[in-house]
Amino acid sequence: MTNHYITSQNGAPVADDQNSVTAGARGPVLLQDFHLIEKLAHFNRERIPERIVHAKGTGVYGTFTVTNDLSQYTIADHFQGVGKQTEVFVRFSTVGGEMGSADAERDPRGFGVRFYTARGNHDIVGNNTPTFFLRDGIKFPDFIHTQKRNPMTNLKDPQAMWDFWSLNPEALHQVTILMSDRGIPANYRQMHGYGSHTFSFWNAKGERYWVKFHFRCQQPIANLTEEQAAKVKGIDPDHAQRDIVAAITDGNFPRWQLCVQIMPEADAEKYHVNPFDLTKVWSHKDYPLIEVGMMELNRLPQNYFAEVEQVALAPSNLVPGVGASPDKMLQARLFAYADAQRYRIGANYNQLPVNCPHATQANHHQRAGAMAGTQCPYHQSQTGGDATPNYGPNSVETGLQDASQFKEPPLRIDGDADRYSRFDQDDFTQAGDLYRIFSEEEKQRLADTIAGTLSQATQDVQQKMICHFSRADADYGARVAKALAK
Incomplete structure (x- = not known):
């Protein structure tokens, strides 16, 4: 059956493809966001080997x-x-x-x-x-x-x-x-x-x-x-x-x-x-x-x-x-x-x-995998296939212990887990502030450079971008529009 909505790789519909699940509007991203993980994990494997x-x-x-x-x-x-x-x-x-x-x-x-x-x-x-x-x-x-x-x-x-x-x-x-x-x-x-x-x-x-x-x-x-x-x-x-x-x-x-x-x-x-x-x-x-x-x-x-x-x-x-x-x-x-x-x-x-x-x-319990046992020339580490336990906790007297003295202080988070978008966003002021510190010559070169590739996009995309530039600064939008018209 054909559908026109985006899905995960298992075919499940994705309700929101553009916003990660966070704990509150400004909170951290949650590991439970399996769609984010799938996108990033697949993306990391799209090229070999560079x-x-x-x-x-x-x-x-x-x-x-x-x-x-x-x-x-x-x-x-x-x-x-x-x-x-x-x-x-x-x-x-x-x-x-x-x-x-x-x-x-x-x-x-x-x-x-x-x-x-x-x-x-x-x-x-x-x-x-x-x-x-x-x-x-x-x-x-x-x-x-x-x-x-x-x-x-x-x-x-x-x-x-x-x-x-x-x-x-x-x-x-x-x-x-x-x-x-x-x-x-x-x-x-x-x-x-x-x-x-x-x-x-x-x-x-x-x-x-x-x-x-x-x-x-x-x-x-x-x-x-x-x-x-x-x-x-x-x-x-x-x-x-x-x-x-x-x-x-x-x-x-x-x-x-x-x-x-x-x-x-x-x-x-x-x-x-x-x-x-x-x-x-x-x-x-x-x-x-x-x-x-x-x-x-x-x-x-x-x-x-x-x-x-x-x-x-x-x-x-x-x-x-x-x-x-x-x-x-x-x-x-x-x-x-x-x-x-x-x-x-x-x-x-x-x-x-x-x-x-x-x-x-480096001391940890991870073993095996590609290049296991590769020896770091700087130290004799406890990793890489030696006789020490590869699990923790363990009863070995010299076993690895938690470094609790370096514990990070807790971070308070608050909010409902959701895919938040458009929270107190202003995408134009800082772009306009940057534009206004440019000299006249710099502004013109900026407009000409943008027009060089934007002119290869369709008219509807050009108009959307001119609108964005104008919202940052009216002169910014006008210059780009003029450069596109040349």
Whole structure:
């Protein structure tokens, strides 16, 4: 029997395909949302073997040095003690392109940082933008499908891209960033980085704070125009990879200052925007940047495949003192990234040298699976097929115990489990605020860039987008309409 409604893979009708089940309108996503899990799990298995997103990138090792002790906010040891150094690994990447794509595409840039801390690996897996196109991870597979190749023609599809954005005005802020002069970074060394999501800190008193991470570039920011990028793609499609290899080889070590925005837990209830909405930023006037330390990249990997291709960054790699938040995109990524790595590399991917903890020992009861027994060269761990019990609790005197001293304080949640949409949303103000700080020349280039691909979409999609631009700022909409009419 033919029907016209969306179903799960078992044929069951899906009542709402666009909103995750959460505990209250601003609460965390519930694991019982089997439709969300099915979408994300299937999405993670759609390509073999390269990453579905962030396929092309480069990695560099370095150090992070604390310049301002944050012990009043967090028990995370790598953010405490002025002068304390922590080894880091950073992977830069484009997002939408395949392994063979050009580095100079108009695309967000992945900015993933791993801290090899004394209490485990802490990954901040972000971008070079403080926002994203979506606020709910259930939409992520659909969005990426519009950025990839059309399944029939195997060509990029501007109609799909703009059709999706026209039906999801929450993307407008990030679209404005992407289509502006900031949309094509000149290289990986001359751009800011952001954790983008809202995370949490907690201190020794059990007090929780909401936090956003900012990596402030210490090199001059540089971007490419559309014309410059077109030339660079033809001359050297690997220019960003070549640039950072040359810089490190020459001893020109790039640096970023890590800063945080800190919001007391109680402020989240009364802040004028949802602080867990990934399409929004927090005003620096409300929550100023607080310096944490300096990151310097100074060492190249010795084997690209082993260290860069097999690095498995995941936002679920959290350490005591740093936690998640009810950010719905983050909640989905906590599952999706680690699951993608298990599929892409294997169940024991964390035993590989680039992924295993460098400054501490991994001890757990997990055994077997692909690459079982792979020995981390940094420590003799209790995992991988030795004679210790593979279950807990057990009666062995030296058995593993709970680290209850690092327990995260409880998070109060309240609300009915439902698929919430349209809760106190304003998808236009911040996009308009961004547009208004651009110069006249920047505004015109933005409009021309948008028109370049929007002109390839149908008239109805063009009109929807002009309406969105106009709601952000009347001049924004008028400029795009004029550019489309040329």
